[in-house]
Amino acid sequence: MTTTPSPTSSAALEGHGVERAGHPETRGIDLVPAEERAGRPRQLFAVWAAPNVSYLSFAVGGTLILMGLTLPQAVTVILAGNLLWICTGILAASGPAAGTSGSVISRAFYGVMGNKIVLVLTGWLMAAAYLALNWSAASVAGIALAGRMGLPRGSAVDAAVICLIAGVTLLIAIYGYATIVRLYAALSVLLTVVFIVVTGYVLAEADWSYAPARPLGGTALLASLGIGFTLVASTPLSYSNSPDLARYLPRDSSPFAVAGWTALGAYLPSAGFTAVGALAATSLDMSDPERALESILPGWFVPVFVIAVVVNTMTNNGMTAYSASLSVQSVGVRLARIPSVLTIGVLGTAMTLYAILVFDFLTSVNTMLQLVVVVTGPAMAVAVTDLVVRRNRYNGADLLRQEHGGPFWYHRGVHWPGVVALVTGGLASLTWVTTSFWTGPLARAAGGVDLAIVSGMAVSALVYWAAVRVLRTVPRC
Template sequence: MKVENRSIDFVPEDERYGKPRSLFFVWFGANANITTIAAGVLPVSLGLNLFWSVVSILLGSLIGAIFMASHSAQGPRLGIPQMIQSRAQFGVFGAIVPLLFVMLIYLGFFVSNTLLAAQAIAKASPLSNGTNIVLLGVVCFLVALFGYQLIHRFQKLLSMVSIVVFSIASYFALTMSIEPGQWTTQGFGWVSFLACVSISVTWQLSYAPYVADYSRYLPTETSSRQVFWYSYLGTVVGGSWMMILGAVMAKGMSGFADNVGLNLVTVLGGGTLLTFAFVLYGQVAINVFNLYGAFMSTVTVIEPYAAMKVTPRVRAGFMLVICATATGLCTLAQDDFLQFFLNFIFFMSYFLIPWTAINLVDYYVLRKGVYRIADIFDPNGIYGRVNWIAVSIFIVTIILEIPFMSTTLYVGPIATKLGGVDLAWAVGLIFPAIAYCTLMRRRQTVVSASAKA
């Protein structure tokens, strides 16, 4: 298998291949890991019983995946990675603004996934924790280096194995002794419930910045409806299943959240080499997504300033630096991982939601999927260097979200008056969608009037 020879450039029709059903396995596999299970512990940690935890997970997953799958449907039509397509909204240089935030998200997830994996094998491995972290980084680097085709194969195999393994884990979880009242409607609280819905929504949205990267090689005539539904079902089934499993295990197993990976291994029958290998496989698979996406974003940031050909050697150099940086950040981990993880997920939503609102309104409402691909790579093209409308709305939205934020690090004044309910996600979705659509249409009207005059 050869190293992928394309990066952020357009994929021509003679290089397109595949079927949309492969996307089910890609996104089911992306969720089949202990990080998703750890996310399922969060509703329980926020005080919900199992009934309301499951409802919040399902509701958030069903909502969030709509946006995620809508991004996925852009891939075959445009034939370019997700974040470089943002140049059509923000401008060739202006797209760097959301890209910088997205790169932080990639690094944050890489650190979270690696720490959970290292924690899971710490007692079984004869090597030090630092060495385990480095070895995990090396494996992620090698898989991501080969790129698109290997990642698809990697995810399909993971999905097949995961269905069996997690079916067994689910059976054992459901046979655990659960305290009374966990499957009733008692104990409902709006603050915790809405926070947990937001967690699940954000979890699905976290794939949005790179979801089209894995559909862009599909033939142009591929049905957008099929791309949407295979992506949607894969991520909803995989994500909600793993999160619900995490919630049930958190209630049925004392201290489950302290070491999610090791406790999952225990449930599956103890520390066999095969079980540990499966846990590591899942963590490597999701970290490959983050490394591949970080590479694409880095090239997108640099490309306007320095025209370059991304050869396999250049690709390897970029990925090595990114992987080394992310691996190094793992040494800065916090002792309270669950609290760190919770704040990180909320942090993501404050930046991801405004970007996704602008991108989807531009694609589906304003331009209806019609773009001039060559101009996306040209600072002097129709999309310009900086679209100050998009950049300003993105920044203003983040500022407007601040009073509505509710995390353990900061609670805004409006969130305080609402009893701790975090509605920043609603502001981040509604305001930029309306503002961008209105101002861009107004600008198009002015341009059209000037052209006629």
Template sequence: MSEAAYQEKVLEVEPYGIEPIPREERHGRARQMFTIWFAINLNVVTWFTGFLGIEFGLSLKHAILAIIIGNLLGAAFLGLTSAVGPIAGQPLIPASKRAFGKIGVFGLSFLNLVNNIGWLAVNLVLAAMALQKILPLGYHSALLILTIATLLIAVYGYNFIHTFAHWMSIIIGILFIIMTVISVQNLPALLSQSAASNGEFNLGMFILAVAIAFSYQISYCPIGSDYSRYLPENTSGKKVWLASYLGALTVCIWLEILGTLTATLGMHAGPMDFFAKLMGVFTIPALITVILSIFPVNAMAIYSGGLAALAMGIPLKRWTSAIVCGGIGALLVSFGGGQLADTYKNFLLLLSYWIAPWLGVVLSDFFYYRSGLAQNSTTNGWAGITAFVIGVIVSVPFMSSVLYVGPLAEKYLGHADISYFLSLVVSALVYRVLLKFRSAAVPVKPLQFEE
């Protein structure tokens, strides 16, 4: 477009898809990245992620330490992918064509599409369960209402999502603070139960808990630049990184530690029954909080899923692809009253292993060049694909999930999962070596973020 048409308009459907955003349309400030990543993670799924350390048999202090370490590491990588947005000016996977080529981008976009649809489906089930606790609705009616409401946010696009996230970070934040106060009222009982249940330190389970927190953060990396690509090119990369890092870090550590504390209550009921027991007279406001908290993350899943579909070459407008993505997600969980969610969530845990090696390659490529990712993008992608595949293969024996436990993780690491860290480092190093043999590669000064 030769004339700016979108800019900061909130109630106008976003006209752009995966193409680089024109300079005249660039707008916004780095601090927006704090509220977007704070709001996205301010939900009940983050809370329940904190339960896992206790379920692994860790003591309260070791479960909390694992949460802190995993989030400190994972949020740093999320911040990097967000900081790339103003320079790349487009979603990160299609912008990584220089590293992966057309075929690689297609495959990675498909994985990203499946990830977004899957998490949308899982979160829709939780929201539908909460809505049914408040209103006399059938499962499918609740699902339909929530899907339509979320689609409206995603269809409007980038500016509306940022504005919505800003206000939701305030509204939902206040509600979660109230829920935190109610939960902490049980703190003496929680601490006494935890002290009574302290056992020997299990290094394998501790590393697995760290990996869970780490992988939860990097699961957003493929869409990290989706919400920063409109920022002006001269926006400070360090400020974008810091705002994204702090937004994701603070809320995840807060809610995951809260989840760890409440997990020691020993309530093994369903998630909404758990909330009813925990919140008491505050149950209805708590359930409303659960429903509201799902909207930002699901709007993001629909929006980014739609962009992933476009990156696969599917000939649709951005808003149309968002509707298709949301419809598929709702359809996935419309069968069986939501029982599909647990199975699909387990599948996603295994599928997410692709993110770490992709991240190693794309960040290695980006910081190898002074220019953005879109430059020098006519390669066939053999270097990136090879490094990615090697990273995955090397990490397989070290995987430990509900669907697969690698032989080395089982025999020598006590079911600890270090595959994420290993595949990320290996893919980055292999790609750097392969760059030296790629005739099209011209080494230049590494990119430096401006202040």
């Protein structure tokens, strides 16, 4: 039940009212008061489904077959890699508990000052890189559609398409939480319908008896399975922003329901459509996913598919830009949330222009997805471990205190167990990662087997748990 805040409520004193769909969100990282919290955990299903009805899933699924995996092997990797959405769901449960953004909650594991340094990497640069990755996917499709409409090909038109897509995406982030919840509920249905139609045509063309010309075995098979797992699992690991979309729920919301609806909403479309991409590659050349899929679609449906790809990317990046703007504030930059959105948007747009006009799209996608897990895997492991150790007991008011001697100041503003766990996990992951331009020494010694995610997350979780137990920096709840 939603209550109407009185004129003397904390929301009124801070200049905030109840956030409404269709109006720019005014709240930044400040605490969401109880009278402005409403909704049920199940609404998170559509919020997470819409951005994961994704064209990139088709591309990643196709890549698994191009790597030499059989269809059963590819599907096994897809189902296993997407299980890491459970981590995203668990992290979402801290949103209602704290009532503030994930970039503030992370002060609990890195300290007030340590968190600022970590957020520059995970909240700014990483967010801008993912904006560029997804905008690149949309831009490839949008540029092709512009060509179908008779517009001349060239860098100027390409840049205009990229900037248009980026501009509309940033509007979603500016309008914020209430608009995202309302809009994504409808878009998740529409996008699913379009992608199911595409799936129907893929199933009709799929070679169910497909076998690679040279089946992999031994170390070569293990290497491909490891790289494939890293590609698939990199997506859920990138969503450390799940508390941001859950913080407006009532504090007494079931953490199991919050975690479950978040994970399920992301898992089902991500796993399903990545598997469709693998099926498509049994009969199509998925080295150019857009052209391959368009070749089996009727002409009238191709523009519908392209528009769906662009819209899906906007939903994905709308969430990313929204959370990145909160990270900017959490670091201490004195910008309101909307200028923060624009700042991150400009950086992401610049990276997109470089990726599209300079690099090959699919190469950019695969390289980035394999490499970012060196940071995102350990960061996710630290966050989930802290939540488990604290039993999800976060106090938003305490987290927002940044003064010397505050509850999350720790030692000179740094919580060393979190920082050391992140660094050691990252180093462990780096030794096991395999990309087109860097192979870690342990991965090289093992014949190219990629264990970046498993090693990085295991080391970070173990180091953090052991350190807080020995140093007693986290109170036992």
